[in-house]
Amino acid sequence: MAAETDAPFVVEALSIVKRFGGATALAGVDFRVRRGEIHALLGQNGAGKSTLVKILNGVHRAGSFEGRILLDGRPVSFGSTAQARLGGVGYVPQEIEVLEQLSVAENVFAGQTGLGGRLVRQRVLERQASVLFRELGLDIAPSTLVAALTPAQRHIVMIARALAAKPAVLMLDEPTASLSGAEVDRLFILLRRLKAQGTTMIFITHRLPEVMALCDRATVLRDGRVAAELKRGEFDAGTVIAAMSGQRLSRLYPAHTPPAQSPVLLEIDGLSVAGRGHEQRALEGIDLTLRAGEILGIAGLLGSGRSELLGAIYGSVPYSGRIRVEGRAVTIRRPKDARDAAIALLTEDRKRSGLLFNLPVAKNITIGNLMLFSSGGVLNPGAERAAALRTMRDLRVKAPSPNAAVAHLSGGNQQKLLLGRVLMRQPKILLLDEPTKGVDVGTRSEIYRLIVDLAETGVGLIVVSSELEEVIGLADRCLVMADGRFVDAFERGAGSEERVLRSIAAAQAERAA
Amino acid sequence: MGTLEASGRIGAPPVSARDRLIRLFAVGEVGVIGALVVVVLFFYALEPAFLSERNIRAILTVVSFVGIIAIGQTILLVNGEFDLSVGSVAGLCAVSSAKLMTVFALPVPVAVLGGVLIGAGIGLMNGLVVVRLKIPAFIQTLGMLFIGQGLIQVVTNGYPVYPLPPSVSAVGFARPIFGLGWSFVFFIVAAIAADLMLRRTVLGRNMYATGGNPEVAKLVGIDTDRYKIGAFMLIGALAATAGMFVMADLSSGTTSIGSGWELAVIAGVVVGGVSLFGGAGTMAGGLVGILLLQVVQSGLVVIGVNANWQQIAVGIIMVLAVGLDILRRRFFIAGGAREDAAPADPSPLRSE
Structure with a gap:
């Protein structure tokens, strides 16, 4: 072999x-x-x-x-x-990209010309596809609609599509x-x-x-x-x-010691989230405790369930299980419930679920916080502008003006803007999903500083990142997640990237066996 | 990874003549107001009677009817949805309230309230279907357009409802200001209220967020479903109001009330810079757009152009206006700040 x-x-x-x-x-x-x-x-x-x-x-x-x-x-x-x-160069992307309403054969030869002249001849395509499938030893009928296939079969169709170009x-x-x-x-x-x-x-x-x-x-x-x-x-x-x-470029993480005996802010018992489609559960009975002033890191690979965990706590993913905030049982059905319980979330995907490209910088900061600058539902533009400017100054959001388009800001400044938005209502629990994704080195250290400063003031933070070094460097306590479960946990200084990767590999091997 | 760092940082901009020009054009309404001035001067030069008191009054009367609905359409578009059924809803509510005050002999205010409730009820239905069943607004409201037209015939058997109580005609004939009817007064008051609502209230700002990106809006705690359903109900009620004003104007519950308004309303507000993709546009822009289209149609009549050409003009203006708006956003606002490494935004209208 x-x-x-x-x-x-x-x-x-x-x-x-x-x-x-x-x-x-x-x-x-x-x-x-x-x-x-x-x-x-x-x-x-x-x-x-x-x-x-x-x-x-x-x-x-x-x-x-x-x-x-x-x-x-x-x-x-x-x-x-x-x-x-x-x-x-044949390339099979990670995300499944198929044309659902077309047949397998049409998908396999999509984008290829020279088969049956200008008009696509279904018969020719199907014959060619069945030849290819025979070579590959596949038993999918070329005339099947892709919409009827399982995700795994669709993946194989994509592989066949890449191979069709030889x-x-x-x-x-x-x-x-x-x-x-x-x-x-x-x-x-x-x-x-x-x-x-x-x-x-x-x-x-x-x-x-x-x-x-x-x-x-x-x-x-x-x-x-x-x-x-x-x-x-x-x-x-x-x-x-x-x-x-190995030894990575060392980044400076600000020193932080969590308070020895601080009140519990967030308690989670038996939290489960259903998986998508035929998958098993995305989260299986998670237990977790977060104290005031603590930075809790969650290390896990893509698809480990880490995003579902934050989504469940913030109310954007349906869950089963018990959540208590400061000792009180809460039911979080939608983000508004979480925000009312003083929970805030910095989302992973700035473009898709963070920024409002139709509103300028200042209004992007204040959206969701408008109750602070209004009475009886009527906005006070002066107060709003002042608050936005204060946030821009405090977090050093570099923008030509508060009225500038957010699309013009760099990734780092967009991220600081969004942090400013979620901090405006002074949350007690802050969930950070990939807080430094697509952010330049300078802004990274600003964000690390800010995270530690917030912890010093008694905010409880959960940091999720696929950069293991970042989670380990920031967190007072680190939980390792794989396949919807916690598979390891360690205190600051006790863990390493190697330990995390070993725990994950062991969990995967155990799962595969 | 890291593609976002690629977009260059922008320093403090020097205020040059070019920047001033850019800022001017960045205000969405400037283009449509400029176009309005040019068009008015053009028709006035060709035929001074175009600016006669009588003609201005005629234009404003039509604008007041269509404009009442355009207020609702602008708000609904800001919320990221739109309604094609407004014309037949206006007609249906007019003939229904006419039936209530004649056949059922209900007092006029009760019958009018009934008409408004029918409009709001249809809006509620549109909103629920679009938001909860996730059927596109295009399909749902197009269906409602046909349903409404059919119901008009069912309610009236095809005959106008006539005569109406004298108080209705009295409202129709009254000329409280500048020789313009109550519909104009209602239009102006509602337009000012709606403008303030969009610009100065939490409600309005949350609507822009809802239309701009519903996922973001939900994550910041906005109940986007409720906003959308509310906007559908509002436009239904406003369509009913406009329909009943026309009924009063004609002193008759005519079956043709509202016919063809849906497209005039959408064309007008879109000409005024209200985005079909949601989250962008102002009340002033939308209503000036309505006025512009009405001025063009009236002007063509006044200078003696064949009526068939009016429709052609409306079509051309709408496509031109939206096309220019897209170009304006691309060149003056997006401003080439993105490098090729940055992922392209799927819709140019959103990348303002």
């Missing part, structure tokens, strides 16, 4: 440097994939995996980064994802993230068959057991550099985790 170690390189990405504004996402990465192998691309969030993937599949077009890309030894430069696809290399971006155990097994059978047919694959994942089961070689990224290149037999959980965590 091991690929020949001297097979020629299919993909060579050489000295790749990619910067976003002031931040460097990739600082000179060399990434090589040999013909016929399954090559794992590993790294924590923010290590540069997605950036490298986007460079290879043409999302970041040629010219927006430094370095060279060779495909089968020939230099290539992709101006778009379509060019990358035609040029031989790519030199197939990139699979976290293909198992939304699959059940049995579905993962079926997918692996398919991938092994593809490998036997000579397909070269890049496999991006967070799950180490999968890497060990499937991959021939692995490249580990860390902080935009290659931390390790490993061959089959060289990688065990320990080596890979050590390479992924």
Whole structure:
């Protein structure tokens, strides 16, 4: 099953440097994939995996980064994802993107021309699809509507779509993230068959057991550099985790000691949240206690249930279980209930669930807090403006004016604006979902400072982040989450990224067994 | 990761002539008010009788009827929904209240209240279906347009309801100010109240949030469903009011009341810069848009253009106005501050 170690390189990405504004996402990465192998691309969030993937599949077009890309030894430069696809890079995204109202065959050949002339000939498509499916050993009828397929089958349709273009290399971006155990097994059978047919694959994942089961070689990224290149037999959980965590650029986390005996602010008993579709539960009987002045960190990978936990506490996700705030039982059915219980949430996705692009900076800060500057429902514009300006000054939100469009602010300033919004009503419990996502280094340390300052004033904070180092650096107490459960817990100073990754890997292995 | 850092930070802007111009054009109403002035001067130059007292009065009377509904449509659009059924709701409520005051011999105020309640009830139904069943407003209110038209025929058997009690005609014939009827007074008062509501109250601001991004609005604690349903009820009640004013004006519950208004109302407020995608637009803009379209139609009549061309003009103006508005937002407001690395916003109207 091991690929020949001297097979020629299919993909060579050489000295790749990619910067976003002031931040460097990739600082000179060399990434090589040999013909016929399954090559794992590993790294924590923010290590540069997605950036490298986007460079290879043409999302970041040629010219927006430094370095060279060779495909089968020939230099290539992709101006778009379509060019990358035609040029031989097959890409299967993590999110399922299918055309539900079309047949499997139409989905597989979507975007390809030259099949049956200008008019799409359904018959021709279906015949071609059944040929392809026979090669892949699949038993999906090409005429089936995609709407009737399970998520796992849809994923396979996307793989077939990528393969239909006869790519030199197939990139699979976290293909198992939304699959059940049995579905993962079926997918692996398919991938092994593809490998036997000579397909070269890049496999991006967070799950180490999968890497060990499937991959021939692995490249580990860390902080935009290659931390390790490993061959089959060289990688065990320990080596890979050590390479992924290693010594990172040290960031300064402000010192903080939680008060020894402070009142309990939030108590959660047996909190469960239903999963989406056929999945098992997203959260299974979570217990949690948060004290005044405490920073509680929750470390977990995407899909571990961490976002559902915050959503349930804030009332945007239906839950079962008991929630008590300052000793009183509360029922939180919608965000308004949470806000009335002095709970505030900083959402993960600024664009989708944070900013109002139709309102200027000042009104974005005050929305949801208007009761503070109104009497009898009538706004006091002077008081509102003064409060917005105060927030902008206190949090150093840099904007041309309070009337500027929020779309013009940098990510860091948008984030501080949203923090200002949620802090305006002086919450006692603050939930932070990925508080420094897409934020520049300078703003990061401002946000860390602010988090610690809030804790000093007695606010209880829950910080969720997929950057393990951030959770560990900030939290007084850290809970590790995997598959909707807490699998480990440790106090400040007692844990490490390595410990977190080991706990998660152990939980996943246990689950898979 | 990190794509947001790519958008450049903006320092304090130097106040140049260009910036002043940009700021001027960034105010949505400037374009439509400018267009209104140009159009008025154009028709006046061709035919001075266009600005005769009589013609101005005729224009304002029509504007007052359609404008009452446009107030509701602007508020509903700000909330991110719209209503195509307003014309037939206006007609249905007019003939229903006419029946109540004639066949059922109810006192006029009670019959009028009945008409308003029917309008609000239809709005409630529209709102519940759109919000709870998640049926698009386009479908639900288009369906209601047909249902309303059918019910008008059911209620009247196709005959106008006539004669109405004398007090109704008295309201219709009264000219309290500048030779304009009570409908105009109601329109002005309601417009001012609605403008203040949108700009100066918590209610109004929450409506902009609801239309701008319902998910964000919910997360900051706004009950977006209630806002949307309320706006549907308001436009239903306003449509009923407008329908009954026309009925009073005609002294008859005619079956054609309100016919064709739905498109005139939407075209007008959209010309005035109220976004079809929700969360953007002002009361002043929406109502000036209504006035502009009415001025164009009346002007074409006055200078003797064939009536068929009026509709063509309305169509062209609406597409031009929305097209220019999109360009304005793109160039003057979005201002090229985004680099190619930043993800494109799906709708240019939202990225203001």
